[in-house]
Amino acid sequence: MAANRYDAVVIGGGHNGLVAAAYLARAGKKVLVLERRHLVGGSAVTEEIYPGFKYSVCSYVVSLLRPEIIRELDLSAHGLDLLPLESTVTPLPNGDYLARWADHDQTRRELYRHSPRDAEAYDEFGTLMYHLAFAVKPILSMVPPDPTSLSPADLRSLLKLANHFRGLGEEKLYPLIKLMTMSSADYLDEWFETEALKATMSASGVIGTFLGPRSPGTAYVLLHHYMGEIDGAFRAWGFAKGGTGSVSEAIASAARGLGAEIRTEASVARVIIENGRAAGVALESGEEIRANVVVSGVDPRLTFLGLIEPDELPSEFVQAIKRFRIRGSSGKVNLALDALPNLACLPGVGPHLRGAVSISPSIEYLERAYDDAKYGSFSRHPYMDIVLPSMIDPDMAPPGKHVMSIFVQYAPYELNGGWNDAQREEFGDAVIDTLSEYMPNLKEIILHRQVLTPWDMERDFGLTEGNIFHGELSLHQLFFMRPAAPWTDYHTPIKDFYQCGSGTHPGGGISGASGRLAALTMLEDM
Amino acid sequence: MLRTTPFHPRTGPLCQAKNWRRWAGYVAASSYELTHEREYHAIRSAAALIDVSPLYKYSVRGPDAGRLLNRVVTRDVDKCAVNQVMYTPWCDEDGKVIDDGTLSRLGEETFRLTAAEPNLRWLRDNALGLNVTIDDVTDSIAAVALQGPNSREILKHASDAELDDLRFFRLTPARVQEVPVTISRTGYTGDLGYEVWVDAERAVSLWDALMAAGEPYGITPAGMLALDVSRIEAGLLLNQVDYIPANKALLETRKSSPFELSLGWTVALGKDQFVGRASLVEEQRRGPASHLRGLEIEWESLEEIYAEFGLPPELPTIAWRTSVPVYSNSKQIGYATSGAWSPTLKRYIALAHLRAQHAELGTKLAMEVTAEHQRKSALARVVTTPFFDPERKRA
Structure with missing residues (x-):
């Protein structure tokens, strides 16, 4: 029994959970991370869904990874390598395009062409x-x-x-x-x-x-x-070599190096609460793990409404968590490609393929895409943010082949009639059809297509309603409102039970800030 | 992509050094030969041909053109006669300099303004309610500077202009072998010289005509390195080097007023109203906190510093553009922004921002120099600018 007792147990091996574990271990604590899936990373994972092609399945760029985390956990030594993603090209319906390049003069020239x-x-x-x-x-x-x-x-x-x-x-x-x-x-x-x-x-x-x-x-x-x-x-901005999963792996490697233990395929069923205090967790397998403190890296809905018996929490807090807006609005399409896509506005191979391609020709286009979602449909002509990771890191695909990552908005969680296999494929078709207007050869070069709807993200990645940020980053849900006042400083109504996921301040993106701040708060208490 | 100027079909092959740099989104030759020395001496002793096309150029015309410009720049545009050119800075509402350039009055209601940075939006924003048309003509008008003691003779041969009557900072329309041009007696070298403005499509013809006419007079294409030395000798400021434009400065302390840049002579406070006037009136009353001044670094002091290492003074071979601390009694009281060894004056000179109480002419200061990897202070004296001001410039 004694061997099974930890100072801290972290629920969820997403990047924030791993960061929290690393900081706790760094302070000499005996830490265990429990991850439901067979690999760590949560939404920041790289998976070879189609042989030879690596997808950054969900999260696909690194924008806000805190420099102090890179420094303090020495992530470079653990394999973190951020490659620049330098340009953004927006193809226009009239056959022209708008580009922003890494070079200031070049961008100015290009903008000048338009205005x-x-x-x-x-x-x-x-x-x-x-x-x-x-x-x-x-x-x-x-x-x-x-x-x-x-x-x-x-x-x-x-x-x-x-x-x-x-x-x-x-x-x-x-x-x-x-x-x-x-x-x-x-x-x-x-x-x-x-x-x-x-x-x-x-x-x-x-x-x-x-x-x-x-x-x-x-x-x-x-x-x-x-x-x-x-x-x-x-x-701190760019594309992680090896895909976003390599960010998670670098953090996991740092955490292990500091003495943390990480178990995959260990799904937590509930938090054990004794005398109003968190005392450990029970796994789906029935195994019980004891710990002085428990911290959850999963989203606030799942944490407080899924892993805790409702009568352990104050009812107004339960209501606040129920009201916490976590509506999923986006989907993801990953493609394995036999060749490079050809942009109608910029034909051939060029530096623009090493950056992002944004399907956002006008405000009206975006607003209309949103209109579809407001009334329960996915956007027929969605906003898309596209990158070709294999153009930045050739190891993402076999030589000469490519992978394409397409972030798609809007895809509402609450789809009229609900999501099913047919709807998923229809959504995927809408994405490919829209994109083909700008990349005429796209359909001919697709070897494999992976489509993720908000329902898939909920089922496969534990993201409630498929929300990629564990709760919308809208003003009323930020800072001392995230996820629910006054429980915003990583504490919860239950003693010795903490939260460290993206649903806490500052949340959103692969920043790791929530995990770090939560760990520092816990260490102050411990 | 970066652009080449309309003269590139000629300047490209001439540039043996393949030494190009950026200038406002264009590529410009740093030097044509492997060293810039001969190009510099052409400016001071013969004639140099310098492609200055990347300058931003704005055409301002219409019944309210004069009113708009008077609202924007610090000089009094009403005093600018047709065919006259004025050098002027312009400021933001706090009286801090945004940019500087030359303002040419091509007609009663037609002006051309040059600038180092883009200013179209600033001009248009200030034109609200005025009957004026502002166009960016940067790409459509090419410009070449012909500078040096022989420049007048060359232009006399090449053009039909009455150059003996063309005074300093005046302009005239002319033809150079059938190519219509505007010739202004202006430049960035502080020497006798002209700038020739031409439709971009005729640029190559103009270049060829000037080179042919200049051949007997030693005309030499010159690049930015040579120009940089001569503009420092002339005490002329460079935006983004000697001052930070107010609309791009990240810190308040990085901004400068015209008074602080020793451009007080360009500020016509008698004018009715212009952007920054209220702040400038107040600053004039109070006196500026600092001044941009010339520094002459004393040779004897340099000799002493280098003698410690058994070396003669080592001098910069090209003009530098870094921030270098300036001291008074070992306390930093300013910083130099550009400097060069002047081959003509045989003096080491620099432009420096100095706190007002240390900016009097003749004040003895010290500037940091690095000798054998060690930081030293060389004695320097505050001197008047231009460092070099030949009579021929205005004659």
């Missing part, structure tokens, strides 16, 4: 967003204080926050308030006139939410892109 005004505004916009991202960034690595609490720690933290915002000055504070309240389309309208530019930029504001570019509050997410840029000097 001399926008070419100039782009630089100034970049300077402002850089400022704002720099201003907001400290919040990302801060444990959210409880604004209603009078505890000295919370007050200190709130005061720090207030001083921080006061120090911004009006030239930054006002744009920040606009960013917090406006829709991304309206915010970008103040700066730009090129539809494709506004649409491609605003798309980043709606990823992972059930909102359209004209929905208020979506402008804030634009900042996330620029935050990646601040850390860009450290190359």
Whole structure:
């Protein structure tokens, strides 16, 4: 029995769970990570679904991986290698395109072709967003204080926050308030006139939410892109060699190196609660594992409504978690290709195939895609963010062959009539048909197609309602509202039970910030 | 992709050094020969032909063209006669410099403004409600600078212009072998010289005509390295090097007012209203916190520093563009932004931002130099700019 007792048990071997485990182990704790699947990584996995072709099945780019985590866990030594993803090309229905390249002069020239005004505004916009991202960034690595609490720690933290915002000055504070309240389309309208530019930029504001570019509050997410840029000097943005699974594996390797134990195919059935305290977990197999503390890296719905007996939690908290918005809105299509796709607007092989291709020709296009989803259909002409990982890392596919990753929005979880095999294929067809308008040879080169609907993501990856961020990144669900006040500082209503997933602050993307902050909070208590 | 200028069919093959650099999204020759020395001396002793097409150029015309420009720039545009050129900076609302360039009055209601950075949006935003048309003509108008003591003779042979009557900062329409051009007596070298403006499609013909006419006078194509030395000698500022444009500065402290750049002479506070006026009135009353000044680094001091290592003074072979600390009594009171050994003056010179109380002419300061990997301070003196100002420039 004694051999089976741990200081901490982590539920879920996603990247946040692994980060939390690594930090706990680093502090000398005896840690066990339990992963339901046969491999670690959660949504950040690389799998060879079709022989010889490696898919970054769900999450496909690394944008916000915290530099302090890379540094503190020495992830480079554990195999993390981030390769640059340098350009974004938006093909247009008229046969033209809009490109943004890694080179500043080249981008300016290209924007100039569409609008001399926008070419100039782009630089100034970049300077402002850089400022704002720099201003907001400290919040990302801060444990959210409880604004209603009078505890000295919370007050200190709130005061720090207030001083921080006061120090911004009006030239930054006002744009920040606009960013917090406006829709991304309206915010970008103040700066730009090129539809494709506004649409491609605003798309980043709606990823992972059930909102359209004209929905208020979506402008804030634009900042996330620029935050990646601040850390860009450290190359925290890009494509992980070996696919996103290699990020998880690097973290897992670091965690093991620090003494953490990781068990796969170990599905947790429930958290054992004794005298109001978490005492361990029970596996589906019936095995019980005892631990001083338990931390969950799975989403808030699954954590509090799936792994805990309802009567162990205050009813208002249960209600808050039920209300927590976690509507899935996206799907994923992965393709194995016999050859490179040919873009009608930029035929042949070129540097544009080493970057992203964004199907976002106009704000109206995106908003119409959203309209379909609002009324329970998947978008007939969806927004798509496409990368060819094999163009960046040739080892992702056999020589001369390629893999394509297509992020698709919108695909509502609540589909009229529900998702089934036929609907999945129909959704996949809509994606391929739309994309073929821009890549005429696409259908001829597909060797294998994997389609993931929000239902698949829920069933296979444990993402409630298929939400890729463990809960929408909308303003009312951020910071001291994530996932439910006042339980936002990684504690929960149950003693010795913690949360460390993307459903806690700051959440979203492969950042690892939630896992790190949760571990640091736990260590303070332990 | 990066663009080549309309002169590239000629400059491309001429560039033996294959030494290209970027300039505003174009490629520009750093030097044509393997070293830039002969090109520099052509500017000062014969004539140099320099492709300056990448400059941003804006055509501003219409009944309110003068009003718009008066609202944007710091100079008094009403005082700019037809066929006159004015050098001017322009500022943001806080009176910090956004850019600088030359403003040519081509007609009563027709102007051309050059700029180092894109300014179309800024001009158009300020034109709200005015009857004025602003076009970016950067790509459609090519420009070449013919600079040096022989430049007038060459242009006299090549064109039909009455150049003896063309005064400093004046312009004239002319023809160079049937190619219609505008000749302005302007330049970035501080020497006798002209800039010739031409429709991009006729650029190659212009180049050929100038090269042919200049051959007996030692005309030499010159690149950016030679130009950089001569512009420092002339005390002329370079955007993004000697100052950071206010609309791109990440920090407040990186911005400069015209007064701080010693461009107070360009600020017409008597004008009714222009962007930044209120702040500039206040700054003039208060006095600027710093000044951009010339520094001359003392040879004897350099000799002493290098003698420690058994070396003669080692001098920069090309102009530098890095931030170098400037001290007064071992306390940093400023920084130099560009510097060069002046082959004409035989002096080591630099442009530096100095706190006001240390900016008086003749003040003895020290500038950091690195000798044998060690940081040293060389004595330097605040001097007037232009460092080099030959009579022929205006004669």
